[in-house]
Amino acid sequence: MSANVNVKEILAANEDYAGAFGDKGALSHDPARRFAIVTCMDCRLDPAKFTGLSEGDAHVIRNAGGRVTEDAIRSLLISYEMLGTNEWFIIQHTHCGMQGFTNDEARARFAANADRHGIDANAAHYIDFMPISGTIEENLVRDVHRLRTHPLVPASITIHGYIYDVHTGRLIVCEEAEKIGAAT
Numbered sequence: 001m002s003a004n005v006n007v008k009e010i011l012a013a014n015e016d017y018a019g020a021f022g023d024k025g026a027l028s029h030d031p032a033r034r035f036a037i038v039t040c041m042d043c044r045l046d047p048a049k050f051t052g053l054s055e056g057d058a059h060v061i062r063n064a065g066g067r068v069t070e071d072a073i074r075s076l077l078i079s080y081e082m083l084g085t086n087e088w089f090i091i092q093h094t095h096c097g098m099q100g101f102t103n104d105e106a107r108a109r110f111a112a113n114a115d116r117h118g119i120d121a122n123a124a125h126y127i128d129f130m131p132i133s134g135t136i137e138e139n140l141v142r143d144v145h146r147l148r149t150h151p152l153v154p155a156s157i158t159i160h161g162y163i164y165d166v167h168t169g170r171l172i173v174c175e176e177a178e179k180i181g182a183a184t
């Protein structure tokens, strides 16, 4: 599929969407349901569908792995301090593409393709790609812990840890992450 086909299809779909926009232009920028989700960019995940969200309901922050990165933390801090959320869901998933490689392997891949893509692969040495080591559960617990112990995150915010099963569409609670993330 060429890029032009994608652009045409996207604009046609947007025309339909805007045509049925109704009164959504009057929505507040404060999430009505006062929660935020951090999840993976994986194309199989549709957080609005699997958690029942409509426009105006919640913040959804996505990145490779659904990791608690510096930038995810930045967004969550703004989410609670300026936009009023008080409950956060970290949702990682089974069969995540961020498992099964290391930073060194990612850097080697950029180096191997450097000529073909016309890039300077040395720059990859300055990027932590944040691949997932160990199990998803272990990784989720580490990420929830990182958020729970961040100096700017109030103890009153509940942080949930869930794993989305890409084969069933189900959210599975991670008890250890829930324990760490509980509000006090």
Ligand SMILES: [Zn+2]
Pocket (backbone or CB within 6 Å): 040, 041, 042, 064, 065, 066, 093, 095, 096, 097, 098
């Ligand atoms: Zn993923």
